[in-house]
Amino acid sequence: MAHSSETLNPFENLRLELRRGCLVLAVLAELRSEQYGYTLRKALAEHGMAIDEGTLYPLLRRLENQGLLVSEWREEDKRNKRFYRLSPDGKLILKQLLAEWQSMNASLNGIF
Amino acid sequence: MELLDRYLQAVKFWLPKAQKQDIIAELSEDICSQIEEKETELGRKLNEAEVEAILKQLGRPLLVANRYLPQQYLIGPVLFPIYRFVLKIVGLCYLVPWVLVWIGLMTFGLSDRAQHPSGSLIGALASLWGPLWLAAFFAFGVVTIVFAILERSQAKSRFLEDWDPRKLPPVRDPNQISRASSIFELAANTVFCMWWVGIRSPIIVLGQSAARITLAPAWRYFFWGFLFLAFANIATSGVNLLRPHWTRARASVRLVTDVIGVALFCWLCKAGILVEISIPTVAPAKTLEIANAINLWMSRSFPIVFIVGVVIAALDVHRIVRVKTADTRPLRGVAAAGGLPQQ
Numbered sequence: 001m002a003h004s005s006e007t008l009n010p011f012e013n014l015r016l017e018l019r020r021g022c023l024v025l026a027v028l029a030e031l032r033s034e035q036y037g038y039t040l041r042k043a044l045a046e047h048g049m050a051i052d053e054g055t056l057y058p059l060l061r062r063l064e065n066q067g068l069l070v071s072e073w074r075e076e077d078k079r080n081k082r083f084y085r086l087s088p089d090g091k092l093i094l095k096q097l098l099a100e101w102q103s104m105n106a107s108l109n110g111i112f
Numbered sequence: 113m114e115l116l117d118r119y120l121q122a123v124k125f126w127l128p129k130a131q132k133q134d135i136i137a138e139l140s141e142d143i144c145s146q147i148e149e150k151e152t153e154l155g156r157k158l159n160e161a162e163v164e165a166i167l168k169q170l171g172r173p174l175l176v177a178n179r180y181l182p183q184q185y186l187i188g189p190v191l192f193p194i195y196r197f198v199l200k201i202v203g204l205c206y207l208v209p210w211v212l213v214w215i216g217l218m219t220f221g222l223s224d225r226a227q228h229p230s231g232s233l234i235g236a237l238a239s240l241w242g243p244l245w246l247a248a249f250f251a252f253g254v255v256t257i258v259f260a261i262l263e264r265s266q267a268k269s270r271f272l273e274d275w276d277p278r279k280l281p282p283v284r285d286p287n288q289i290s291r292a293s294s295i296f297e298l299a300a301n302t303v304f305c306m307w308w309v310g311i312r313s314p315i316i317v318l319g320q321s322a323a324r325i326t327l328a329p330a331w332r333y334f335f336w337g338f339l340f341l342a343f344a345n346i347a348t349s350g351v352n353l354l355r356p357h358w359t360r361a362r363a364s365v366r367l368v369t370d371v372i373g374v375a376l377f378c379w380l381c382k383a384g385i386l387v388e389i390s391i392p393t394v395a396p397a398k399t400l401e402i403a404n405a406i407n408l409w410m411s412r413s414f415p416i417v418f419i420v421g422v423v424i425a426a427l428d429v430h431r432i433v434r435v436k437t438a439d440t441r442p443l444r445g446v447a448a449a450g451g452l453p454q455q
Contacts, residue, residue: 038145058179
């Protein structure tokens with residue numbers, strides 16, 4: 001009953017765990033301006049936070065269900081695309097999360 | 113684009129009905145964007161192999177769809193350790209004895225083997241697998257269903273979150289002998305000795321009915337053998353009562369007395385110990401039939417007695433190993449802090 005994550009080496013396992021929480025923060029921060037899935041993925045990759053579509057789209061759905069994002073289907077370049085942006089609640093949560101992240105970062109720097 | 117359509121169709125199959133169209137439209141748009149970008153980069157249309165590479169990178173349709181689904185499990189991480197523990201108990205206390213008794217009956221019980229169509233030992237043992245799988249399937253199936261129901265109730269009522277540290281069982285030392293069990297053993301063996309001494313004679317007369325039971329001459333061996341064992345058990349229980357902690361010496365004595373006891377029981381099963389039963393109001397032919405039937409059933413119970421004996425001896429050996437390990441293991445944790453009695 002070994003999980004796939006258990007088969008990774010310990011560093012990779014811990015790195016993925018660490019990254020999981022940061023990804024939410026990165027996605028919320030990127031969506032301060034409206035984007036659709038593909039461009040969002042590219043923007044994240046350019047900032048060193050590459051994410052595959054199998055992780056991004058379910059994450060966007062969860063954040064939207066939590067009321068942190070709003071989305072709408074719109075036609076662009078003759079194709080229907082779903083555009084996401086932060087909701088007012090999302091903006092508030094992002095602010096709180098950033099403060100939390102900075103506080104954790106300061107604490108960790110103190111420990112190191 | 114036929115490959116892409118086939119891929120999307122396969123993903124769509126596993127998605128929740130209400131979200132199928134929405135998710136597929138978004139996923140399709142992303143893949144099309146990837147293909148388009150690649151085509152711009154190459155300055156030509158992608159061939160099937162290149163599209164295939166993109167789809168392979170996305171992952172198996174079932175896994176892709178799975179990421180959109182809520183986490184689901186039959187038995188969750190909270191109950192799973194208990195579930196695994198119960199399965200082990202079922203295996204050890206139900207399936208293992210079941211297999212041992214079956215093997216015992218087929219190995220020693222010729223009449224049981226003869227009832228089997230093939231008649232041979234190997235054929236009889238081979239036929240074990242059918243009923244064994246059925247028994248295992250049934251036992252594990254029932255446990256799984258019960259735990260699946262518990263999981264559903266746990267998810268709703270969160271009953272596992274309601275607990276009290278003061279209700280946890282006390283720290284247990286497996287080598288500690290409970291005084292209650294020593295007192296019980298002492299009393300049971302004393303009562304047994306008093307009763308046993310009364311049936312020393314191989315001819316037993318039962319009460320006022322004048323019914324007589326005549327035992328085989330070998331009876332005297334059983335009489336003295338069981339009496340010796342009872343005295344040995346009284347001595348061990350007495351020492352255990354005063355020093356309630358297993359030592360290698362006492363654990364070894366217990367193994368020896370248990371092995372002798374089992375050997376005597378096995379012999380008793382096969383000895384045809386009942387020679388005659390005499391009841392004034394019953395015809396001799398009938399009482400002879402009764403005596404033969406009792407001897408036959410004792411003989412037939414031999415495999416069960418033997419297997420039970422093997423299990424008892426194995427537990428005794430395990431106890432010796434446990435005591436030996438405790439003797440050599442460095443003390444640590446709670447025991448080192450004085451939480452457990454030390455030898």
